[in-house]
Amino acid sequence: MTTLADLIAVLDAAYPPALAESWDSVGLVCGDPAQESTRVMFAVDATEATVGEAIAWGAEALVVHHPLLLRGVDTVAASTPKGALLHQLIRSGCALFTAHTNADCADPGVSDALAARLGLAVTGPLVAKPESVVDNWVIHVPDSHTDAVLAALFAAGAGGAGNYRECALSMSATSQFRPVAAAVPTHGALGELHRVEGDRVEVVAPPSARSSVLAALHAAHPYEDPAYHLTERATLPSSLGIGRIATLRQPESFRAFTDRVARSLPSTVWGVRAAGEADRVVRTVAVCGGSGDSYLDAVTRLGVDVYVTADLRHHPVDEHLRMGGPALIDAAHWATEFPWCAQAEAVVRTALPNVQTTVSALRTDPWTLAAVG
Known part of the structure; x- marks a missing residue:
């Protein structure tokens, strides 16, 4: 039987919750x-329409991008709009799960899907997240105790690298x-220089495990004062982060790209x-799914030809174009x-082939009318 926990494990692996911004709310809602x-x-979105569609289809889980409960609430009473949706979901046995800024930053994530839809080849993130900082432990161990020390370090959280x-x-x-002095050596005698054949062991560990790794080292090492050196790896950019930089397979005009x-x-x-010169040649493109006007300076620094995003505002766009930024x-x-x-x-289909899946066909864009004077 596939459980909700199985589904969550798959989604968390693809869109790690640790990538979410500190202000965000991701994961299981109900x-x-x-x-x-x-x-x-x-x-x-989890709206009245999509929740109704999910329940009518018999969904046991609704997975959405935008959080239903992003800002603090003090009630989920059925008399409130959000509370009413939660009551509907719970009564129908349908869970609600959110992957928001963690899905934005994942690789692949939201902007990769947008770039693929536009026929672009992604080369990297628009604003890269740094790789997770790790500690590098270098330890000298008598060869008689190498295996025991390594086992203790692994049990304390060291030795992990990706998968x-x-x-x-x-x-x-x-x-x-x-x-010297009050030393109680395992080998050698006070005042005498002693050499020991052993191993130089190196492992990595997250900084959060420093205390437990050090305690494990002292417990497993035969010396009263083990020789070790601890350094923190330099912060490096990763393939994770907001937005994507991409290229067109063949250059085309800005007018043609807008049509695309x-x-x-x-x-x-x-x-x-669109805002920019119609005949401008487009080769490189930045994309950011969702609201992206806070990255106008970044796309200018990167020198792309066009930036595709949403929710752009009048004054920032005007200033951006006057400063020579890319077309928008x-x-x-x-x-x-x-x-x-x-x-x-x-x-989900790949990881859980026995699960039936579907994408809601409903447009949850809130705008319903447009008029041209």
């Missing part, structure tokens, strides 16, 4: 992790010491707006994030 989850629907565990580097080394965006994204009343394409917020639903669905 539902019992032990309940069966064999029918899962994906949508950008691998119990990782270590070990090489033969000769250490020396001269016990309009054809590629689901239609909305908001439509697709502003699409509906919902439309730029909708391609992620198919991506998330594919993740």
Whole structure:
């Protein structure tokens, strides 16, 4: 039986909660992790319409991008709009799960799905998140105790590297010491220089495990004062982060690229707006699913030809263009994030082939009318 916990494990692996911004709210909103989850629907928003659609389809889980409960609430009474949706979901046995800024920053994530929909080849993130900082422990151990010390370090949280565990580097080394004063040496005698054949062992560990790793080292090492050196790896950029930089397979005019965006994204009343010279040649493109005007300076520094995002505002756009920034394409917020639903669905289908999945066909873009005077 596939449970909600199984579904959560798959989604958390694809969109790690640790990537979410500190202000965000991601993960399980309602539902019992032990309940069966064999029918899962994906949508950008949990609205009255999408919740109704999920329940009518018999979904046991609704996975969305935008959090239903982002800001603090003091009631989920059924008389409130959000509370009413939660009551509907709970009564129908349908869980609600959110992957928001963690899905924005994941690789692949929201902006990768947008770039793929536009036919772009991604080269990296727009604003990269640094790789997780790790400690590098270098320890000298008598060869008679190498295995025991390594086992203790692994049990304390050291030795993890991506999808691998119990990782270590070990090489033969000769250490020396001269016990003095109140020393109680395991080998050698007070006042005499002593050399020991042993191993130089290196392992990595998260900084949060420093105390436990050090305690394990002292407990397993035969010396009263083990010789070790601890350094923190320099912060490096990663493939994770907000937005994506991408290239067109063949250059085209800004007018043609704007048409491409309009054809590629689901239609909305908001439509697709563009700002820039129509005949400008487009080769490199930055994309950011959802609201992206806070990255106008970043796309200018990177020197791309066009930036595709949503929710652009009058004054920032005007100032951006006057400062020589790249051309801009502003699409509906919902439309730029909708391609992620198919991506998330594919993740679940691949990992849990016995689960039935579907993407909500409903447009949850709130705008309903447009008029041209």
